[in-house]
Amino acid sequence: MGFIWSLIIGGLIGWAAGAITGKGVPFGIIGNIIAGFIGANLGGWLFGDWGPSAGGFAIIPALLGAIILVLIVSFIFRSMRKK
Numbered sequence: 001m002g003f004i005w006s007l008i009i010g011g012l013i014g015w016a017a018g019a020i021t022g023k024g025v026p027f028g029i030i031g032n033i034i035a036g037f038i039g040a041n042l043g044g045w046l047f048g049d050w051g052p053s054a055g056g057f058a059i060i061p062a063l064l065g066a067i068i069l070v071l072i073v074s075f076i077f078r079s080m081r082k083k
Contacts, residue, residue: 002056009055010036017066023074035073039066 014032017039018025025031040057043065051060 006037006055006057007033009057010034010040012036013039013057013059013062013066014070016063017070020063021067021070021074023070025070025073026077035066035069036062039063039069041065042069 011029011033014025014035017035018032025035027034036057040062043061043063044058045065046068047061047064049058049061051058053059
């Protein structure tokens with residue numbers, strides 16, 4: 001049950017990061033889950049583990065990390081389309 005909860009929270013974090021930045025994450029819900037997981041790790045590494053937690057993620061650092069990740073990924077995909 002914990003793994004499913006982590007998938008749900010990871011997807012919500014990735015979705016929220018895409019909504020905040022106004023950039024879409026490629027591959028839909030799978031992309032949101034991946035962005036949420038990677039963003040949570042990136043946010044934990046950059047900002048530490050503070051604030052409220054859910055699904056094994058510190059929500060605020062995970063969201064900040066996911067926002068950074070979404071911006072980087074959207075920049076890369078945008079520059080690949082121009083070529």
